[in-house]
Amino acid sequence: MSQTAGATDSATTPGGSGEPLLTVDRVAIGYHQPQGYVPAVGEATFEVRQGEKVILLGPSGCGKSTLLKAVAGFLRPDSGRVVFDGRADLEPGPDRAVVFQELDQLFPWRTVIGNVAYALRATGTPRAEARRQAGEQLTLMGLDHALDRYPHQLSGGMKQRVAIARAFALAPRMLLMDEPFGALDAQTRGRLQHELAELARRTRASLLFVTHSIDEAILLGDRVIVLGGRPSRVRDDVDVAGLEQPDEERFVQARRHLRGLLASEEEEAAHGVFD
Numbered sequence: 001m002s003q004t005a006g007a008t009d010s011a012t013t014p015g016g017s018g019e020p021l022l023t024v025d026r027v028a029i030g031y032h033q034p035q036g037y038v039p040a041v042g043e044a045t046f047e048v049r050q051g052e053k054v055i056l057l058g059p060s061g062c063g064k065s066t067l068l069k070a071v072a073g074f075l076r077p078d079s080g081r082v083v084f085d086g087r088a089d090l091e092p093g094p095d096r097a098v099v100f101q102e103l104d105q106l107f108p109w110r111t112v113i114g115n116v117a118y119a120l121r122a123t124g125t126p127r128a129e130a131r132r133q134a135g136e137q138l139t140l141m142g143l144d145h146a147l148d149r150y151p152h153q154l155s156g157g158m159k160q161r162v163a164i165a166r167a168f169a170l171a172p173r174m175l176l177m178d179e180p181f182g183a184l185d186a187q188t189r190g191r192l193q194h195e196l197a198e199l200a201r202r203t204r205a206s207l208l209f210v211t212h213s214i215d216e217a218i219l220l221g222d223r224v225i226v227l228g229g230r231p232s233r234v235r236d237d238v239d240v241a242g243l244e245q246p247d248e249e250r251f252v253q254a255r256r257h258l259r260g261l262l263a264s265e266e267e268e269a270a271h272g273v274f275d
């Protein structure tokens, strides 16, 4: 079930194909605080291939969001390299669309369709075509009845659907998602997980997804990368491709394996035992 991080082979990597789309190579990142340098990621190495869905899982504070921000181009590594589509020194760009946990990612003064169309227009799509594509993507997310509503007229789940529709509308090479369902109730979260899984399957989107939820990781991922330690590194890289039924034996085994890993990482974090 486990593989060595960074040693994945295109012939055996489920869900992906060809050269890596993303290479995270011995990346270390920290934050400069008034009290000094705070390391967040110690040394992380992994790859994501085109079409692959990779989940980052690990105890709170292990640097999952920090890594995602480095891939998005919001942060530069202190050492090591993030190479996306053959390019290092990344700036933010529409080839890596980001969806965050916060429910206030939409422009409050734009309608639902206006929010999605605006993102398309910002990447050069003409106005009428942007509205057409936005409407199409929102319809796919079940929002055709709410195109002219403003964000304050939407539920949390609807807001996240709009944010996901906007991200998919940009047809990014990779979707970066940082706990996009973390602020939703369990029922809405479950529904959106299945909708995202279906959309990602249909579009063959590449996905880098941060979560605290083991079941969400198994359901949405082809691989789960477990981070741990302070500063953190990759502890395991677990194949979970094709697991969709929470009561199926392989799903249960993957859950048990990941639970064990997380429990030992959390215990280590609590006792300050790091290598």
Ligand SMILES: Nc1ncnc2c1ncn2[C@@H]1O[C@H](COP(=O)(O)OP(=O)(O)OP(=O)(O)O)[C@@H](O)[C@H]1O
Pocket: 031, 032, 033, 038, 039, 040, 058, 059, 060, 061, 062, 063, 064, 065, 066, 067, 212
């Ligand atoms: N802007 C910042 N300034 C200073 N330190 C930060 C900043 N952002 C994160 N950190 C620190 O870096 C470490 C990693 O944080 P990060 O948010 O990446 O972890 P995480 O695994 O995503 O956590 P969580 O699961 O709780 O969201 C933590 O110790 C955190 O306190």
